[in-house]
Amino acid sequence: MKHTKHTLSMLSVALLAGAAQAGTLSIESWRVDDKALWEDVLIPAFQKKHPGITVKFAPTAPTEYDSSLTARLTGGTAGDLITCRPFDKSLDLYKKGQLEKLDGKPGMQHFPASAKVAWQSDDGKDSFCMPMASVMHGFFYNKKIFADLKLAPPKTQAEFFAALDKVKAAGKTPIALGTADQWEANQIVFTGIGPNYWQGEAGRKALIAGKAKFTDPQFVAVWEQMAKWAPYLAKGYSAQTYADTQNLFASGRAAIVPAGSWDIAYYKQQGLDFGAFAPPVAKAGDKCQISDHTDIGIGINPKSKNKADASKFLEWIASAEFADLYTNKVTGFFSLSSHPIEVKDQVAKSMLDWRKSCGSTIRLNAQVLNRGEPNMETELWNVNSQVLNGKLAPKAAAQQIQAGFAKWYKPQQ
Amino acid sequence: MRQPVSHLAGSSFTHLVLAGYTLLSLFPLFLVLINAFKSRAGIFDAPLALPNGETFSTIGFEKVLGKAHFLGFFGNSLTVTVLSLVLILLFGAMAAWALSEYRFRGQRLILLFFAFGIMVPIRLGTVAILELMVKLELVNTLSALVLVYTAQGLPLAILILSEFIQQIPKELKEAARCDGVGEFTIFFQIILPLIRPAIATVAVFTMVPVWNDLWFPLILAPGEATQTITLGVQQFIGQYATDWNAVLASLSLAVLPVLVIYVFFSRQLIRGITAGAVK
Amino acid sequence: MNRIARWQIAIFLAPALLIYASFSAWPLLDTLGLGxxxxxxxxQQHFAGLANYYKLLLDPQWSDGFWNAMGNNVEFFFIHMLVQNPIGLLLAALLSLKGVRFAKSYQTLLFLPTLLSVVIIGFIWQLILSPLWGVAESLLAQVGLAEHFQPWLGEEGSALLTLALISVWQFIGIPMMLIYAALIAIPEEVIEAARVEGASAWRIFWQIRLPLILPTLGLVTILTYVGNFNAFDLIYSVKGALAGPNYSTDILGTYFYRTFFGYQSQIGSPTMGAAVATLMFLVILAGVGVYFFAVQRRLQRHAF
Incomplete structure (x- = not known):
């Protein structure tokens, strides 16, 4: 059965030679890990509702996604449906006419404004991608190690470091984290633990409004906390990749890993008994702030020869059925639609519950801040890794980011 | 009496260096191959140990063979490499012959034009190449790759082959011409067989980058049906970065065909490279 | 000289010219023009004169990165010249000695890594040097040097050197083979004559064989130069496009990639990328120019 399906899809790809034909949709995505899920669960569910439309999920590795997508869009060979990165990256595609305007399309009414904003023009008038899912950031802990050492998930920073010291004394690696790949130093660590310091949305908006600077204490403090982590990381962490980190935590040799909700699926599959805790606050009683990031959207390629079917697909993406399937099968990605969804996985549910008590914000630099040159995302990867490596002082890190920011951003000059 | 002793010392030094470096060349491959046949625990606990009764496992291969279509990927790579090689060698030799044998206007210009291609990596022209392939409706076909690799390999091929053609004794060609043999016959029946060793040299130099290229398959032919082995392995590694059994198994599978082919052809290959010198 | 119809020359040249012009030269010129x-x-693209070059060479935001990549690339090249080519020469010299047993087998095995994909090479070495897996560390421990183990690929001071050595490991076969071919081409009588006069093997090598293979060493140098200034794959597959830590492994190829295609939320600029490409072209052209005019003219031509 499966074999026949594969042969057929091979044949169709060979015949179509890139450009899509009526009745076939091809999805561009960076979610290589979800390929099996799309092929075995999501696409069959869609086809039950819309027989006759063939859908092909064609992911590219995350590191190559943006460059090869740009090349394919420019060359006119990109798929019909484009998975959208949030904010400026997709906005750039829209401005170049490489994404279709989606306002008024069926299904868009199912999303709250807070979700749609990640894929809208600055004036909020044009939407160009349908929100699909958000991810949340925090820490996972190994339940067995915590139980053995009689530790409770830390709520304050004092408790956090006390726990780290205890784990270290017991001969295990306290924090699984490396700086070889660099991205996690920003997308999980800096923008994950930071909102507690800069007060989430308030701090982010102040930067955009030009009322706060990275050299202000509430930002420098984040780098100061990161600089304290070095003694708790595994030996040789400067050459440790993200995959190494996952292996280290999955094998039970590390007590804590700073993680994103998307990692739930992997650790679960490895059979690890783990729980999650939100980034610890400064002192007991403080309101917690979490990074609850609108991460994935989906849009239509204006050059698609099959826009009618593409719209049908988007309408299905907006349905309660998809929201449920995506949230519960692709564990760790939370649907952004306003359909009420029951989350079945315990870890995922506990993370989602943070929303009830904590303030939510997105990754600090995702909106507007990434727009200029030097690019802040790239700068932050580098600077944050260097702070973790102990090669850059927190103050110097703040100055470097602020200088780059002020260089092009008028309200900061 | 001294002669044999120093000779012996010299020869053991020679073998020490050669064998030592050979070991260094092979060790990483050896490491991958032995660990591919071990269980997860075996891989982590004793990476340097050979698989034994306790640690032997083929789980990685079971995972990989079920999921990836290595045979198909391998076929694609082979098709692209062989076709590109044939075109580069044939067209390259023809052009090299024309450029070194005849005098005509614009000859220097054409030589310079080809030399330009040695100096600039073709990757810099990616977007223009992609646009061209789209117009020709060649995207996601192996032909697109063959054309690009041929264009990429021609300059160096022409340079090396011209050098050889210039060394062919004049008398040979003149004698043929006196007998009234046509230029095409001279080229195909006299010249081509004579420059065979040079052709082997060029073949080796062009084959390696074509076989190993990651870039153009990614941009021009990423479709499942046209994926090359390098791209296939790269994506597979990306997908299973944390599953070392699968990663090591797929690395082994990617390396093995190359090893087999190399074992069969290494003699011809090396003779090809060195034959240029033994006149 | 030869009486030959023009159309015959045209037929010999046409296929190569056609394919090369349309799939290599034209796209490349198109890119250079974009700069x-x-x-x-x-x-939309607008003519901007030399603005991109001005930015790239004089605006610190761009020029710091460019000169850093340039400096690293020069270092990358020198490591190859100091390690790869001398070792290649040594191996070739030993292989070309008379009556070395297993010479053919050594050649076959030493050339093997060259044939492997950079993706595979990068991954294998990353595993070997990984501090978590501990292969390199336990190997060092066996010779009592365990405390010297460092996460070399992750340290700013050693990452570039480590990557260059991996590249040397892979490509050693090419200089070795080229030099070997040149060495065995030296007529036996020349060496025999020296030997009769009582010259030692050492002297024969330095005073007779080495000078005779100078043209090949020149060729190896220029091939290394062009190859190194075009390098990209290994660094990209091991360190990613950001070439960390702190851009210490950034070379022109990775700098071009980031500029041209962008990276993550950094948006690529084909025009700025084209300017980088043009500068890379000029660097390579300069090297090739030096080779042709300064080196090759002096050395007597010798078939390799």
Whole structure:
């Protein structure tokens, strides 16, 4: 059965030679890990509702996604449906006419404004991608190690470091984290633990409004906390990749890993008994702030020869059925639609519950801040890794980011 | 009496260096191959140990063979490499012959034009190449790759082959011409067989980058049906970065065909490279 | 000289010219031309003269990165020249000695890594040097040097050197083979004559064989130069496009990639990328120019 399906899809790809034909949709995505899920669960569910439309999920590795997508869009060979990165990256595609305007399309009414904003023009008038899912950031802990050492998930920073010291004394690696790949130093660590310091949305908006600077204490403090982590990381962490980190935590040799909700699926599959805790606050009683990031959207390629079917697909993406399937099968990605969804996985549910008590914000630099040159995302990867490596002082890190920011951003000059 | 002793010392030094470096060349491959046949625990606990009764496992291969279509990927790579090689060698030799044998206007210009291609990596022209392939409706076909690799390999091929053609004794060609043999016959029946060793040299130099290229398959032919082995392995590694059994198994599978082919052809290959010198 | 119809020359040249011109030269010229334009928000391109080059060479925001990549690339090249080519020469010299047993087998095995994909090479070495897996560390421990183990690929001071050595490991076969071919081409009588006069093997090598293979060493140098200034794959597959830590492994190829295609939320600029490409071209052209005019003219031509 499966074999026949594969042969057929091979044949169709060979015949179509890139450009899509009526009745076939091809999805561009960076979610290589979800390929099996799309092929075995999501696409069959869609086809039950819309027989006759063939859908092909064609992911590219995350590191190559943006460059090869740009090349394919420019060359006119990109798929019909484009998975959208949030904010400026997709906005750039829209401005170049490489994404279709989606306002008024069926299904868009199912999303709250807070979700749609990640894929809208600055004036909020044009939407160009349908929100699909958000991810949340925090820490996972190994339940067995915590139980053995009689530790409770830390709520304050004092408790956090006390726990780290205890784990270290017991001969295990306290924090699984490396700086070889660099991205996690920003997308999980800096923008994950930071909102507690800069007060989430308030701090982010102040930067955009030009009322706060990275050299202000509430930002420098984040780098100061990161600089304290070095003694708790595994030996040789400067050459440790993200995959190494996952292996280290999955094998039970590390007590804590700073993680994103998307990692739930992997650790679960490895059979690890783990729980999650939100980034610890400064002192007991403080309101917690979490990074609850609108991460994935989906849009239509204006050059698609099959826009009618593409719209049908988007309408299905907006349905309660998809929201449920995506949230519960692709564990760790939370649907952004306003359909009420029951989350079945315990870890995922506990993370989602943070929303009830904590303030939510997105990754600090995702909106507007990434727009200029030097690019802040790239700068932050580098600077944050260097702070973790102990090669850059927190103050110097703040100055470097602020200088780059002020260089092009008028309200900061 | 001294002669044999120093000779012996010299020869053991020679073998020490050669064998030592050979070991260094092979060790990483050896490491991958032995660990591919071990269980997860075996891989982590004793990476340097050979698989034994306790640690032997083929789980990685079971995972990989079920999921990836290595045979198909391998076929694609082979098709692209062989076709590109044939075109580069044939067209390259023809052009090299024309450029070194005849005098005509614009000859220097054409030589310079080809030399330009040695100096600039073709990757810099990616977007223009992609646009061209789209117009020709060649995207996601192996032909697109063959054309690009041929264009990429021609300059160096022409340079090396011209050098050889210039060394062919004049008398040979003149004698043929006196007998009234046509230029095409001279080229195909006299010249081509004579420059065979040079052709082997060029073949080796062009084959390696074509076989190993990651870039153009990614941009021009990423479709499942046209994926090359390098791209296939790269994506597979990306997908299973944390599953070392699968990663090591797929690395082994990617390396093995190359090893087999190399074992069969290494003699011809090396003779090809060195034959240029033994006149 | 030869009486030959023009159409015959045309037929010999046409296929190569046609394929090369349309799939290599034209796209490349198109890219080089792009360097004189800039892109606006809507993706339209406007003529901008030398503005991109001015930015790249004089605006610290761009020039710091460019010169850093340039410096690293020069270092990358020198490591190859100091390690790869001398070792290649040594191996070739030993292989070309008379009556070395297993010479053919050594050649076959030493050339093997060259045939493997960079993706595979990068991954294998990353595993070997990984501090978590501990292969390199336990190997060092066996010779009592365990405390010298460092996460070399992760340290700013050693990452570039480590990557260059991996590249040397892979490509050693090429200089070795080229030099070997040149060495065995030296007529036996020349060496025999020296030997009769009582010259030692050492002297024969330095005073007779080495001078005779100088043209090949020149060729190896220029091939290394062109190869190194075009390098990209290994660094990209091991360190990613950001070439960390702190850009210490950034070379022109990775710098070009980031500029041209962008990276993550950094948006690529084909026009700025084209300017980088043009500068890379000029660097390579300069090297090739030096080779042709300064080196090759002096050395007597000798078939390799």
């Amino acid at each position: 004189f334009f800039n892109t606006d928000e809507a993706g």
